[in-house]
Amino acid sequence: MSHHLVEVRDLHFAYPDGTDALKGVSFRITHGESVALIGANGAGKSTLLLHLNGYLTPTRGEIRIGETPLVRATAAAVRRAVGMVFQDPDDQLFMPTVFEDVAFGPLNAGLPAAEVEQRVASALERVGMAHLRDRPPYKLSAGEKRAVAIATVLAMAPDILVMDEPSSHLDPRGRRRLIELLKSFQHTKIIATHDLELVVELCSRVIVLDDGKVVAEGPTVDLLNDEALMLAHGLERPHSLWHQHPH
Amino acid sequence: MNLGQWIEIGRMDELGRLDTPVHRLDARAKVITTLGFIVVVMSFPRYDVSALMPFFIYPFVLIAQGRIPPGYILRKILLAAPFALVIGMFNPLLDHQTVARIGGWDISGGWLSFASIMLRFVLTVSAALALIACTGIHRLGAGLERMCVPRVFVVQLLFLYRYLFVVADEGARMMRSLELRSSGPQSLRLRVYGSLVGHLLLRSMNRADRVYRAMVARGFSSVGGSASGGDGEIRGLHRDSFRWTDWAFTGGWTAFFVLARMWNLADALGRMLAGGGS
Numbered sequence: 001m002s003h004h005l006v007e008v009r010d011l012h013f014a015y016p017d018g019t020d021a022l023k024g025v026s027f028r029i030t031h032g033e034s035v036a037l038i039g040a041n042g043a044g045k046s047t048l049l050l051h052l053n054g055y056l057t058p059t060r061g062e063i064r065i066g067e068t069p070l071v072r073a074t075a076a077a078v079r080r081a082v083g084m085v086f087q088d089p090d091d092q093l094f095m096p097t098v099f100e101d102v103a104f105g106p107l108n109a110g111l112p113a114a115e116v117e118q119r120v121a122s123a124l125e126r127v128g129m130a131h132l133r134d135r136p137p138y139k140l141s142a143g144e145k146r147a148v149a150i151a152t153v154l155a156m157a158p159d160i161l162v163m164d165e166p167s168s169h170l171d172p173r174g175r176r177r178l179i180e181l182l183k184s185f186q187h188t189k190i191i192a193t194h195d196l197e198l199v200v201e202l203c204s205r206v207i208v209l210d211d212g213k214v215v216a217e218g219p220t221v222d223l224l225n226d227e228a229l230m231l232a233h234g235l236e237r238p239h240s241l242w243h244q245h246p247h
Numbered sequence: 248m249n250l251g252q253w254i255e256i257g258r259m260d261e262l263g264r265l266d267t268p269v270h271r272l273d274a275r276a277k278v279i280t281t282l283g284f285i286v287v288v289m290s291f292p293r294y295d296v297s298a299l300m301p302f303f304i305y306p307f308v309l310i311a312q313g314r315i316p317p318g319y320i321l322r323k324i325l326l327a328a329p330f331a332l333v334i335g336m337f338n339p340l341l342d343h344q345t346v347a348r349i350g351g352w353d354i355s356g357g358w359l360s361f362a363s364i365m366l367r368f369v370l371t372v373s374a375a376l377a378l379i380a381c382t383g384i385h386r387l388g389a390g391l392e393r394m395c396v397p398r399v400f401v402v403q404l405l406f407l408y409r410y411l412f413v414v415a416d417e418g419a420r421m422m423r424s425l426e427l428r429s430s431g432p433q434s435l436r437l438r439v440y441g442s443l444v445g446h447l448l449l450r451s452m453n454r455a456d457r458v459y460r461a462m463v464a465r466g467f468s469s470v471g472g473s474a475s476g477g478d479g480e481i482r483g484l485h486r487d488s489f490r491w492t493d494w495a496f497t498g499g500w501t502a503f504f505v506l507a508r509m510w511n512l513a514d515a516l517g518r519m520l521a522g523g524g525s
Contacts (some may be wrong), residue, residue: 053464076466084464091457094409096260096385108466136260156465 004031004066004159004188006052011061013047021047023212024061029188029205036199036220037192039209040234045164045192046087048209052162052190053082065160080109083158083187087165089145093137098129098148101137105156123155124148127181143174150181160188167195196224196238208233262315263383268492269313274382274390276493280305280500281378285371287504293360294346298511299370305500306373313381320376324369331368335361384408390487409458414451421447 006029013022021044029035037045050056051063054075063070065078086092095101102120111119124130127147132140137148146166153161166182167175179201182189191203199206199220206223208216210233216223223229227237263270269277284305291298310317342357379387388401421443506512 050460055460055463076468079464079466084461086457086461086464088457091454092461094458094462096383097264100385104462104467105465134264136257138257152465 005029005064006160006188006190007064008048008051009062009064011048011051011063012059013051013056014059015047021212022051022058025209025212025214026061027207027214027217029190032186032188033205034189034203035191035205035207036203037190037207037209038194038196038199038235043209043233044212045209049084049162049164049190049192052160053079053084080156081158082160082162083153083156085149085153085161085163085166087168089142089149090138092149092152093145096136097133098124098135098137098140099133101148102133102152102155105152109156119155119157120151123151126154127151128177141174142169143171143177146170146174146178147181158187160190161185162190164192165194166191167193167198196235197240200224200238200240208235210234258319259380260383262313262319262380263386265314265381267313267381269309269381270383271492272496273487273489273493274386275394275487275489276497277378277382278387278390278394280497281374283501283504284374287508288367288370290508291363291367293363294356296359296362296366297513298507299363299366301507301512302370302504304503306370306377309374309377309381313377315377315380320373320380323376324372327372328368331365335364335368338364386487393487410451410455414447417450417454418447421450 008028009026011022011025012020014020025044025048037048039045047056051058051070052065054070054072057072065081068074068078070078093101095104099120102123103116106116106119120133121130124133127150129144129147129151132144132148137145140148146169150166163182167178170178175195175198179198182191182202189202191199193199203220206216206218206220207214208223208229215233216226216229221241224238225241230237284302288299288302306320309315310320338361339355339357342355342360344356345353346356346359347354382390384405388405391404392398392401425439425443
């Protein structure tokens with residue numbers, strides 16, 4: 001079973017208040033790719049992400065995860081394949097201890113206790129937070145919370161990681177650790193972010209959203225170096241690319 | 248974020264994770280016993296005061312054995328005290344009939360029933376708080392569910408508890424920003440508070456939506472059916488099992504409650520001591 005493929009075709013979505021958030025988004029992300037979703041505030045990034053695990057249902061268009069079209073009946077299976085890390089870890093961590101929080105997903109999947117234990121242990125180990133397993137999540141630092149939030153998703157053994165602003169609220173060291181951690185993952189990654197330096201380091205491809213539409217798509221360095229394009233869509237050329245010389 | 252307030256609420260969780268003989272009891276044993284306690288305390292006639300005294304032993308034992316700081320429980324009781332005060336405060340004004348004399352003072356029925364209401368309030372609230380503090384809300388929820396309480400209620404209870412943090416946090420942040428921008432006596436008007444409370448509600452609802460979204464993303468579903476992949480259960484790894492200590496706990500305390508309900512133990516003890524002294 002390969003769930004690593006993400007295909008979005010002509011996706012339209014309007015919020016109940018009539019706001020057209022997505023106006024025909026299409027893209028295709030293949031196995032193991034790391035893709036950034038960038039765009040100004042209100043471009044539709046978060047709305048798009050909420051479609052990828054079936055939380056929102058499109059008004060038109062379709063989404064395929066692997067060979068599975070995402071509809072109500074397949075939502076549960078798709079949610080196991082698509083791990084979503086939300087923007088605010090406080091929203092994601094709601095159980096009394098780190099351990100219970102990481103165990104929440106595997107327990108919902110109906111796994112036996114021994115397997116849950118083992119998955120929680122290895123997920124926390126993976127993000128370097130094994131020592132925090134009995135701490136209450138709301139007492140952790142922002143960096144620790146972020147790492148634990150990622151562990152809650154890893155424990156579900158997803159094929160695809162979807163992240164909304166993973167580097168927000170992190171200090172430079174925490175951000176560096178996060179980047180190294182994400183680099184070490186083999187998963188297909190979709191990252192919505194304003195942190196363009198992070199995009200340069202992590203993502204091979206970029207999708208630029210503006211006003212609910214894909215306005216550009218291509219290799220990271222090519223697109224981010226296009227200053228006119230960046231400025232036209234509320235973005236800017238990352239500083240690191242200004243000084244990049246071929247070695 | 249008001250850190251003091253935050254930690255104070257979060258402390259219940261920490262207390263719930265302690266490992267003491269009382270904590271190790273099955274949640275169901277503690278729920279049944281505490282419910283029995285509350286029913287018996289509430290069943291006393293309105294003028295009874297001295298007969299209620301022996302019942303303080305139950306919350307005392309839970310708090311002492313469960314190594315729960317009494318000050319913490321006390322502060323929470325004070326927080327809820329205004330509600331009981333409002334219920335009882337008219338009794339002394341309405342009921343002037345003298346029902347007892349203590350040391351030459353006439354005690355009116357109103358004051359006696361007021362004292363009785365406050366005593367019952369302190370007893371039941373401290374027992375309920377001690378129950379949560381020495382069980383932990385999630386084990387309590389799991390226990391209730393195994394006692395055939397409908398899952399909807401249990402999930403509601405758990406969410407109510409969890410969102411308490413959320414609302415307190417949002418409220419504290421809004422208060423801080425309000426205080427930072429208000430100076431002078433004129434600044435805090437009722438209208439401002441109205442808008443503040445409205446905003447708090449909206450923000451809490453947004454937050455609740457995001458928390459729910461995160462739960463759904465990890466396979467939780469509040470509606471049944473295999474299609475949605477969940478059944479509204481918040482699962483835990485450890486299941487309590489009812490052992491002989493749980494039977495002993497429930498049986499022993501229930502016997503004591505019945506005994507203390509039928510005979511005024513405080514009175515009997517006083518008479519025994521007085522009789523022994525003469």
